[in-house]
Amino acid sequence: MICVLAGGVGAARFLRGLIQVVPPAEVTAVVNVADDMVLSGLHISPDLDTVTYTLAGVNDTERGWGLAGETWHALEALRRFDPDAWFSLGDRDLGTHLYRTGRLAAGATLSEATAGICAGFGLEVSVLPVTDDPLRTRVTLATDDGAAGEEVDFQDYFVRRRHDVAVHSLRFDGADVARPAPGVLAALDAAEVIVVAPSNPLVSIDPVLAVPGVRQALTERRADVVAVSPIVAGRALKGPADRLLRELGHDPSAIGVARHYAEVAATLVIDEADADRAADVEAAGMRCVVAPTVMSTPERAAALAARTIESGRGHQAAGS
Amino acid sequence: MICVLAGGVGAARFLRGLIQVVPPAEVTAVVNVADDMVLSGLHISPDLDTVTYTLAGVNDTERGWGLAGETWHALEALRRFDPDAWFSLGDRDLGTHLYRTGRLAAGATLSEATAGICAGFGLEVSVLPVTDDPLRTRVTLATDDGAAGEEVDFQDYFVRRRHDVAVHSLRFDGADVARPAPGVLAALDAAEVIVVAPSNPLVSIDPVLAVPGVRQALTERRADVVAVSPIVAGRALKGPADRLLRELGHDPSAIGVARHYAEVAATLVIDEADADRAADVEAAGMRCVVAPTVMSTPERAAALAARTIESGRGHQAAGS
Numbered sequence: 001m002i003c004v005l006a007g008g009v010g011a012a013r014f015l016r017g018l019i020q021v022v023p024p025a026e027v028t029a030v031v032n033v034a035d036d037m038v039l040s041g042l043h044i045s046p047d048l049d050t051v052t053y054t055l056a057g058v059n060d061t062e063r064g065w066g067l068a069g070e071t072w073h074a075l076e077a078l079r080r081f082d083p084d085a086w087f088s089l090g091d092r093d094l095g096t097h098l099y100r101t102g103r104l105a106a107g108a109t110l111s112e113a114t115a116g117i118c119a120g121f122g123l124e125v126s127v128l129p130v131t132d133d134p135l136r137t138r139v140t141l142a143t144d145d146g147a148a149g150e151e152v153d154f155q156d157y158f159v160r161r162r163h164d165v166a167v168h169s170l171r172f173d174g175a176d177v178a179r180p181a182p183g184v185l186a187a188l189d190a191a192e193v194i195v196v197a198p199s200n201p202l203v204s205i206d207p208v209l210a211v212p213g214v215r216q217a218l219t220e221r222r223a224d225v226v227a228v229s230p231i232v233a234g235r236a237l238k239g240p241a242d243r244l245l246r247e248l249g250h251d252p253s254a255i256g257v258a259r260h261y262a263e264v265a266a267t268l269v270i271d272e273a274d275a276d277r278a279a280d281v282e283a284a285g286m287r288c289v290v291a292p293t294v295m296s297t298p299e300r301a302a303a304l305a306a307r308t309i310e311s312g313r314g315h316q317a318a319g320s
Numbered sequence: 321m322i323c324v325l326a327g328g329v330g331a332a333r334f335l336r337g338l339i340q341v342v343p344p345a346e347v348t349a350v351v352n353v354a355d356d357m358v359l360s361g362l363h364i365s366p367d368l369d370t371v372t373y374t375l376a377g378v379n380d381t382e383r384g385w386g387l388a389g390e391t392w393h394a395l396e397a398l399r400r401f402d403p404d405a406w407f408s409l410g411d412r413d414l415g416t417h418l419y420r421t422g423r424l425a426a427g428a429t430l431s432e433a434t435a436g437i438c439a440g441f442g443l444e445v446s447v448l449p450v451t452d453d454p455l456r457t458r459v460t461l462a463t464d465d466g467a468a469g470e471e472v473d474f475q476d477y478f479v480r481r482r483h484d485v486a487v488h489s490l491r492f493d494g495a496d497v498a499r500p501a502p503g504v505l506a507a508l509d510a511a512e513v514i515v516v517a518p519s520n521p522l523v524s525i526d527p528v529l530a531v532p533g534v535r536q537a538l539t540e541r542r543a544d545v546v547a548v549s550p551i552v553a554g555r556a557l558k559g560p561a562d563r564l565l566r567e568l569g570h571d572p573s574a575i576g577v578a579r580h581y582a583e584v585a586a587t588l589v590i591d592e593a594d595a596d597r598a599a600d601v602e603a604a605g606m607r608c609v610v611a612p613t614v615m616s617t618p619e620r621a622a623a624l625a626a627r628t629i630e631s632g633r634g635h636q637a638a639g640s
Contacts, residue, residue, distance in 0.1 A: 040361075040425065041418075041422070042361050042418075043361065067397075073391050073411035074412065074414040074415045074418065077412040077413070077414070078414075078415035078419050080440040081419040082419055091414075092394065092397040094398075094411075095393070095394045095396065095399075096397060096398075096401070098361075098362075098405075099360070099402055101361035102359070102360035102361070105360065116402075119401075120401040
């Protein structure tokens with residue numbers, strides 16, 4: 001069994017590669033839900049949807065999010081009344097939100113709604129929200145002089161402001177009382193290798209680790225935990241991870257990622273472009289594996305997944 | 321000023337005709353909201369939407385509801401997860417529901433959300449929900465032996481069961497504490513003629529009259545109130561009005577309609593097909609006007625509207 005802590009696009013690509021080299025039924029994805037939002041009454045789970053759409057092979061690879069062959073009639077109609085509507089809701093994507101919201105309104109948990117979506121797509125991978133409880137990343141923007149400014153919802157920061165603003169700090173609202181969703185701790189416990197996917201460490205993985213019990217589960221299994229750096233040559237392949245790392249006091253590099261994950265993971269996979277930082281990663285307390293990490297094709301994603309799993313197993317075999 | 325109490329399709333066609341013969345800015349529609357429902361988190365107002373879509377000329381005339389040129393991608397996507405999804409949500413229609421729900425979630429009233437929709441369509445008619453408070457028609461189904469059976473939501477009865485079931489009784493949940501929406505009583509007070517549109521008397525007009533203050537306003541203006549019978553030759557042109565009248569103890573005819581409205585309206589417009597019932601309508605206590613009431617073309621709708629308004633004015637002039 002393999003358990004993968006997952007955010008959105010990077011994690012989804014990794015998972016898609018992983019099921020080329022591991023039977024899908026042996027994979028559990030524990031997915032961030034702190035990006036979730038309720039918009040116009042609909043419960044939207046961006047990371048869960050990115051993971052399920054990608055695993056189902058129905059994601060739009062060019063746009064990088066949402067469904068392939070999507071249409072935008074609902075959004076166009078909405079903008080007739082509200083020209084400022086800023087969140088892109090595709091028509092087919094709305095079907096997912098309608099289903100999820102309807103299930104939640106009828107008393108189902110987010111796990112149960114997610115299982116229904118996975119069943120609709122015929123997925124064999126177990127896709128679990130990290131928690132069924134409310135967990136929301138709140139972003140305090142930085143003022144011009146670096147002080148704490150307005151606090152906004154994550155999607156307000158990420159989509160509406162296109163993450164093109166300085167961040168002062170983050171907090172995960174609800175993390176203190178959130179409970180791991182059914183199956184999460186069991187999957188971490190049963191996993192031969194636990195992977196921290198190449199997702200944003202601060203806004204995708206940290207909220208997963210913030211759910212009581214998850215960080216501890218990883219710490220206890222540290223030798224079997226392999227993280228994949230989402231930073232290549234000092235830059236995030238997608239999204240604001242590099243800028244956020246810098247603004248929040250981390251080194252925006254594979255080394256910064258190593259320092260951030262050293263407590264929960266024994267091994268870090270870094271890109272070949274960062275091969276010269278391997279010694280620094282080891283100095284930060286992590287075993288370092290150098291591999292091509294840019295998942296520009298499904299084959300490269302599968303190769304990265306194979307190498308990552310191998311690294312976790314190799315580490316165990318070496319007993320280090 | 322003309323004020324029209326309105327349900328869905330019949331009222332919308334009448335209103336469309338009315339604005340051919342009266343300046344739209346002089347028309348107020350007071351619309352039933354007891355068919356409203358929250359589905360998958362979205363606030364749906366079927367009668368308000370039928371009225372605004374028809375007045376905007378964007379309604380689907382062939383299907384009889386919803387928007388012309390509609391697509392169904394969201395619904396198809398939803399049915400991948402929930403094959404039993406029974407409420408038809410068109411993609412463009414969803415734009416309306418998203419806007420309304422978003423406004424309500426942000427603290428706006430249903431009146432304000434409706435005004436935003438009307439503004440988006442550039443409508444000059446004032447379209448008012450009869451109330452901003454929750455008002456819901458609840459339908460008690462009849463058992464095989466005519467006793468009270470299960471109580472269901474209106475749309476469960478109307479759409480899911482295609483009104484193909486026997487009804488024992490109706491009630492309007494929330495009617496005791498609902499307040500008329502801003503402008504409703506003023507529009508009734510200021511109207512030269514008040515029209516009760518050819519809508520279902522029991523499930524479209526009765527909930528409007530059930531909002532405290534509305535029935536009384538009509539009773540006080542009775543001489544100026546003209547109702548248009550939705551029953552032609554003993555049958556509803558659309559929907560279950562005839563069956564409901566029968567099952568709930570009324571005569572399913574223009575006479576039954578006359579008896580039902582006699583207290584609130586002085587005049588009833590009945591169809592030429594029912595010309596031989598005119599004396600019975602008068603015996604029921606209403607002045608009777610015979611006219612072609614089947615609005616099969618916009619021209620016929622305009623002619624009916626002209627005749628209806630004329631009847632109200634004529635009545636006043638006659639001082640009867």
